[in-house]
Amino acid sequence: MAMGFTLVFVDQPKEAQDAAVSAVAALDEPTRKRLYEHVVRRPGPVSRDEAAAALGLARQTAAFHLDRLADESLLDVVYERRSGRAGPGAGRPAKLYRRSATQVYVSLPERHYEIAGRLLAQAVDESEATGEPARTVLHRRAQELGDRLGKQDGPGVVDLLERYGFEPRREGDAIVLVNCPFHTLAREHTETVCGMNLHLLRGVLEGMGETRLEACLAPDPGRCCVRLEPTA
Structure with missing residues (x-):
């Protein structure tokens, strides 16, 4: 299974362990896990529309799960204009998602x-x-x-x-x-x-x-x- 994140925990106390457990638990939801794996396999940031189309999901569903992954620090959010234009009339930047640099590790019993x-x-x-x-x-x-x-x-x-x-x-x-x-x-x-x-x-x-x-x-x-x- 290509989860796309490295399981590492660096000199961090229990609060970080709790956050790591929450992040891993977020991937237990099948749709969310599919979205995460799709994003981390892409060479560049992915929009909500692109993710929804690739996985056959409603845009609202894709947006909900992508934002949950961002809340858990498993994905980073960036904003880019996809039109190639700048200045007035170029439109609002799109909200895009990419793999987070955050490293997550859960170990029971706890190891360092x-x-x-x-x-x-x-x-x-x-x-x-x-x-x-x-x-x-x-x-x-x-x-x-x-x-x-x-x-x-x-x-x-x-x-x-x-x-x-x-x-x-x-x-x-x-x-x-x-x-x-x-x-x-x-x-x-x-x-x-x-x-x-x-x-x-x-x-x-x-x-x-x-x-x-x-x-x-x-x-x-x-x-x-x-x-x-x-x-x-």
Whole structure:
């Protein structure tokens, strides 16, 4: 099935996940899905009349579904004059639709493989440029990213980890992370990805100024490899 959009989710919290679910759900309606696929296959923007004629729909029906796809950010709206004329008497620009640049990803349980991909790519590039070991660079980059996330205004540590898919649960004074956002990578490249995750969460705690907890490696089947323990 040629859906025409890339399933990617970049460092985004739950609000963006909810928007992605809504966008994907919009494609569950058969007519809307056909219109979306028609638009993304065309080399240029498509008008309501063109889409309606191509799919044998009433213009009003095509307009309704195209606007719904635009509301969900799956299509972009542009305005162009198709007459080739300009100035007075050229007529109003036509409302046209084209594939949106928005990237949508829905994953249950929640995964954030692009975070890992970016960190790993940065580590390789910097290692080749400087000669520093790639894993050392990866740990530093991950901790820097965590620090930036931790310094964002708003949620406490549990809420922030919830927003980024870790599914934190309190066990006494500790916090266990039920979900690993990098699950498949961690299973196949455990030492590399779990080390990256450890430094990411250390950075989060540092960025938040959270001194009562420390991130520790504590592998446990069915859970993230990192656990937040009370500071010794």
